Amino acid sequence: MSALLVLLQAATAPPPQAPAVSTAIGQPNAIAMVFFFVFIAITLGITWWAAKRTKTTEDFYAAGRTVTAGQNGFALAGDYMSAASFLGIAGLVSTSGFDGLIYSTGWLVGWPVVLFLIAEPLRNLGRYTFADVVALRLRQKPVRIAAALGTLSTVSLYLIAQMVGAGGLIRLMFGLSYETAVIIVGLAMLTYVLFGGMIATTWVQIVKAVMLMAGATLLAILVLARFGFNPVNLFAAAAEKYGDAVLAPGKLVANPLDAISLGMALMFGTAGLPHILMRFYTVGDARAARTSVFYATGLIGLFYLMTFVLGFGAMVLVGPDVITSVDRGGNMAAPLLAELLGGTAFLGFIAAVAFATILAVVAGLTLSGAAALSHDLWVNVIRKGEVSPREQLRVARGATIGLGLLAIALGITFKGQNVAFMVSLAFAIAASGNFPALVLSIFWRRCTTAGAVASMVVGTVATLVLIYLSPTIQVDILKHPGAWFPLKNPALVTIPLSFLTGIVVSLFTAEASAREGFAAIERRMHLGARPVGGED
Amino acid sequence: MAKHEQRLSALGAARWRIAGTLTAAMMLIYFGFIALIAYDKELLARQVTRGLTLGILLGALVIVASWILTWIYVRWANAHYDTEVGAMNE
Numbered sequence: 001m002s003a004l005l006v007l008l009q010a011a012t013a014p015p016p017q018a019p020a021v022s023t024a025i026g027q028p029n030a031i032a033m034v035f036f037f038v039f040i041a042i043t044l045g046i047t048w049w050a051a052k053r054t055k056t057t058e059d060f061y062a063a064g065r066t067v068t069a070g071q072n073g074f075a076l077a078g079d080y081m082s083a084a085s086f087l088g089i090a091g092l093v094s095t096s097g098f099d100g101l102i103y104s105t106g107w108l109v110g111w112p113v114v115l116f117l118i119a120e121p122l123r124n125l126g127r128y129t130f131a132d133v134v135a136l137r138l139r140q141k142p143v144r145i146a147a148a149l150g151t152l153s154t155v156s157l158y159l160i161a162q163m164v165g166a167g168g169l170i171r172l173m174f175g176l177s178y179e180t181a182v183i184i185v186g187l188a189m190l191t192y193v194l195f196g197g198m199i200a201t202t203w204v205q206i207v208k209a210v211m212l213m214a215g216a217t218l219l220a221i222l223v224l225a226r227f228g229f230n231p232v233n234l235f236a237a238a239a240e241k242y243g244d245a246v247l248a249p250g251k252l253v254a255n256p257l258d259a260i261s262l263g264m265a266l267m268f269g270t271a272g273l274p275h276i277l278m279r280f281y282t283v284g285d286a287r288a289a290r291t292s293v294f295y296a297t298g299l300i301g302l303f304y305l306m307t308f309v310l311g312f313g314a315m316v317l318v319g320p321d322v323i324t325s326v327d328r329g330g331n332m333a334a335p336l337l338a339e340l341l342g343g344t345a346f347l348g349f350i351a352a353v354a355f356a357t358i359l360a361v362v363a364g365l366t367l368s369g370a371a372a373l374s375h376d377l378w379v380n381v382i383r384k385g386e387v388s389p390r391e392q393l394r395v396a397r398g399a400t401i402g403l404g405l406l407a408i409a410l411g412i413t414f415k416g417q418n419v420a421f422m423v424s425l426a427f428a429i430a431a432s433g434n435f436p437a438l439v440l441s442i443f444w445r446r447c448t449t450a451g452a453v454a455s456m457v458v459g460t461v462a463t464l465v466l467i468y469l470s471p472t473i474q475v476d477i478l479k480h481p482g483a484w485f486p487l488k489n490p491a492l493v494t495i496p497l498s499f500l501t502g503i504v505v506s507l508f509t510a511e512a513s514a515r516e517g518f519a520a521i522e523r524r525m526h527l528g529a530r531p532v533g534g535e536d
Numbered sequence: 537m538a539k540h541e542q543r544l545s546a547l548g549a550a551r552w553r554i555a556g557t558l559t560a561a562m563m564l565i566y567f568g569f570i571a572l573i574a575y576d577k578e579l580l581a582r583q584v585t586r587g588l589t590l591g592i593l594l595g596a597l598v599i600v601a602s603w604i605l606t607w608i609y610v611r612w613a614n615a616h617y618d619t620e621v622g623a624m625n626e
Contacts, residue, residue: 034557098591100581102573105598109566112605116555116562120613236587247589248581249573256574263570266562287618294610302597308596443552519541522548 024344024412027175027333038467039207039356043192046496050196052326057392058208060197061128061371063250067282073295078205079364080270080296081212083165083357089304091330092338093311095120095320097238097246100311102253104304106263110270111300119509120286121442121525124505129368130277130434131376134441137517144376146456148461149308150433151274151376152315155369155403156410157426158273159362163411164419166358167218172327173335173351182411185355189362190404193370198282201363208360209355213303215353220306222341223313231309238312246315261264261492262424268495269427275364278371286528310334317341366403373399394448399418421472424489428467432494433460438504442525445518451506459498466490554612558605565601567599569594577603 067075085107093100095152126132131147163182170181193198194427205495227233239247253259271278280289314323314333319339326332335354339347374395437455440447466485467473474483487493572580572594580591 044546098589098595101592101595102570105566105569105595108599108602109562112557112562112602112609114604116559232585232587234587235589235592237585244581244583244589247583247587248591249577251575253570256571259570259574260567263567264619267566287614290610290613294606297602297606301603305596305599308592523544526551526621527545528621 023326023327023336023339024347025335025339029174029344029348029351031345032174032351033348035348035352036132036355039211039352040188041403042207043188043200043359045446046207047192047196047200050199050203053199054195054197056389057128057375057396058394059199060396061278061367061375061439062281063198063202065282065284069283069288069291070295071202072279072283072288072292074209074300075202075205075282076276076296077299077303078207078209078212078360079275079279080273080361080362081209081300081357081425082162083169083354085168085304085307086212086216086357087331087334087354090147090310090314091323091327091333093307094323094333095272095330096250096252097242097312097315098248098429099250099252099327101248101251101308102259104307106266108297108301108304109295110267111297114271114276114296115265115290115443117439118277119280119293122277122438122530123280123283123286124523124525125442127280128278128281128375129371130272130274130438131372134437134452135380136441136520137512137514138441138447138452142380142449142453143456144380146453147434147437148372148376150272150429150456150460151372152369153433153464154272154274154426154430155365155372155431156406157405157422158275159365159369159407160410160414161419161422161426162358162362162365163407164414164417166355166362167411167415169331169354169358172332173354177416179412182415183408185358185362186404186408186411187409189359189366191402192359192363193367193404194400195426197396198278198367201360201367202279202282203483204356204363205360208356209299211353211356213299214307215338215350216303216310218346219338219341220309220313223309223317223337231312233311234309237316237486239317241317242320244245253284255486257486257492258488262489265424265427265431265489265491266433267431268491269429269431272430272438273362274372274430274434275361275368277434278368279364310337313337350430362407366400366407369403370396370399373403414469418477421467421476421488424472425463425467427461428489428491428494431491432498433457433462436495436498436502440499440506442521444503444506445515446506446513447502448509448511450509450511451502451504454500455502456504458501459494462497463490463494466494543620543624547617547624551613551617554609556611562602562605565598569598 089100089103133142135143166185167178167182171178192204283289314337318336323330323333335347335350338350378395433456437452441452468487471483471487472488474480582590
């Protein structure tokens with residue numbers, strides 16, 4: 001997860017010293033401020049418009065299920081592509097060449113899995129959260145508590161990483177203080193989600209995805225224009241300047257098992273991320289869910305292909321020395337490239353894109369966390385489904401405020417901490433805590449309540465324990481000489497462990513109702529039906 | 537009614553077969569790429585033409601393969617799966 005490590009080092013790096021090169025990065029940039037205020041004005045306008053349309057819990061959590069496949073494709077891309085993928089990967093490629101591209105592919109390969117296994121069944125079987133699907137033929141209370149554990153762990157860890165990254169990046173780009181940046185991100189996000197719910201969140205993600213794709217495409221075109229519009233010429237120029245080694249695998253993948261373990265977390269974690277899964281409830285039917293993943297895979301893949309050009313472009317045109325002198329993590333590669341090719345105006349636009357990117361991701365995370373707290377825990381566990389629609393909406397908004405304030409508090413608490421491992425940990429929990437139980441409950445007749453709960457609890461807890469015992473925490477953070485568990489990411493062990501636990505426990509516990517309920521699940525999964533996920 | 541049930545499980549089995557095969561293909565492609573990076577760095581360092589190493593080419597092809605696999609699934613689902621679902625919902 002070095003790409004993220006690199007990104008988040010920005011947060012811990014000392015304020016940039018006056019670099020040898022002349023750059024507007026790190027100083028308040030009037031054009032960046034203008035783009036930033038335009039973005040805030042547009043998104044607040046969207047929120048005001050969305051607030052008038054948010055009347056029921058279905059509007060609040062699922063945008064009234066009126067989002068089209070095309071819109072959801074962009075929103076999925078906007079929900080998923082974090083600043084780590086834009087600034088982190090471009091920076092990693094610009095400083096270490098080919099090794100950075102390993103991440104460009106890893107972040108995409110989870111999407112086909114989402115399409116093949118999860119998107120359509122989820123749309124037909126659930127209502128607001130993935131726990132709806134797991135709990136459908138099982139006992140509500142234990143399943144929802146276990147699923148909320150997995151969801152809230154994933155969301156909190158992801159939020160910490162995003163908020164700390166946001167504070168560092170925005171300080172670097174706009175010259176604001178870390179705390180101010182965290183509070184602005186938290187309050188803006190809270191405004192979107194609290195008043196505009198999923199409708200506003202969806203459109204913020206769409207606007208962000210369009211801005212990100214436009215910024216990256218323009219930057220890639222400007223780079224390629226210098227190399228006869230042929231990326232191969234660009235790679236050749238990089239080899240000319242820095243040696244053939246930059247085009248070949250280097251030291252990043254030293255331990256093959258580490259690489260495979262991280263690959264498994266990325267591949268199956270995407271299909272267990274609560275904020276991504278929640279988006280499938282916003283479309284009208286399973287076919288729209290399917291088409292939306294197809295669009296999202298296209299957009300995200302195109303974006304990661306462009307990171308090849310942006311990374312090597314920054315390497316050749318800006319140079320690794322200059323990039324690391326501005327920010328030792330390398331995160332300013334793409335902004336520096338933009339400044340070089342398009343002046344301060346383009347730099348300002350890219351800075352605004354980075355800001356929009358973080359906001360869209362934290363909004364999606366907060367909404368999915370609020371759904372777990374209010375829909376899964378309050379409505380279906382504490383009140384056993386006997387809740388008036390008004391109370392549901394009130395509790396959902398209360399949970400949103402709580403999570404928004406928590407995100408700000410976590411962002412400030414973890415200031416200066418190395419939180420890079422938290423995104424890989426979030427993916428590992430999603431892959432081991434959420435994904436196996438979801439697959440078993442959808443596809444396996446004999447899955448029982450005890451099996452699903454054991455799979456979720458063991459997957460989540462084992463991931464947390466093993467990451468604590470891994471070199472990621474023991475060596476990198478606690479500075480111990482060695483670690484008890486050899487892998488940096490535990491997914492290689494925890495995903496099979498979670499599946500195995502779910503299967504073995506299910507086989508040893510009989511649950512007639514779960515088994516009899518499977519036929520109805522199968523029918524509804526394929527033929528569709530009125531969505532029922534616990535009580536409304 | 538029994539015929540309806542049979543038709544449904546046949547549809548479920550067909551979807552599972554396609555989804556399982558395509559998931560396995562995606563895993564094979566991606567983990568194959570990672571394995572090459574881990575175990576045969578020299579092969580990936582080989583230049584196909586000046587500037588284009590096999591590593592960069594295969595990395596880009598992993599992304600293209602993801603597109604192709606999703607396209608295959610969507611085409612199958614739109615043509616066969618949806619038709620059958622539509623017929624059974626009649």
